[in-house]
Amino acid sequence: MSVTESAARTTDRRVLLAGGAALVIVIAAIAWLLWPSQSGPLVLKSGTPHHLVTVTIDSLRIGSTDIDIAVTDRTGVTKDHAAVRIQVNQPLMGYAGQSVTAVAAGPGRFHAVAVPLMMTGPWELRLSIDDHDGVDELTVPLWVGG
Incomplete structure (x- = not known):
């Protein structure tokens, strides 16, 4: 050759x-x-010894998303006068976002606009609920896709 x-x-x-x-x-x-993409919002339920929480996330894709939170006590009574704050964290990258105050959107319901989820992978929603009887905190894990 x-x-x-x-x-x-x-x-x-x-x-x-x-x-x-x-x-x-x-x-x-x-x-x-x-x-196939997600057909609708993601609904997650969690709780603490004092509260039951339902988190509805508009979109789990990269970018900003709206988040709705419903808060009741353990017996199902809505927490109308609570203050709810959300902080998003990306634990693999060590990223902790700014805390966002969710605005009251009805009896026991709160809404946060344009919460940033800026990369794929595991995220945590850290919720702080101040219902004037004390502050309750919980973490809701998520997975953000592309």
């Missing part, structure tokens, strides 16, 4: 590998675009 034939085979292999890699990237991009 001559040097020219060897160089041609090496070039052919490189072209074949580059074409294969490009094909894999195209298939992955199509799969990502066609992958």
Whole structure:
């Protein structure tokens, strides 16, 4: 085999590998675009010894999302005069977001606008509920997708 034939085979292999890699990237991009997305908001329920909490998250994709929180006592009575604060944390990156005050949105319901979830992976919603009888805190884990 001559040097020219060897160089041609090496070039052919490189072209074949580059074409294969490009094909894999195209298939992955199509799969990502066609992958089923979440059909609606995510609803999470949690609680403490004093409160039951329902967290409704508008979208678990990268970016800002609205979060609704419903708070009752353990017997189901709404906590209308509570103050609710949310802090989002990304524990793998050591990121702790600014605390956001949720605005009252009805009996025992609170709403936070544009809460930032700026990367994929595990996140924590740290909720602080001050119902004037004391402050109750809880952490709700989430997974943010692409």
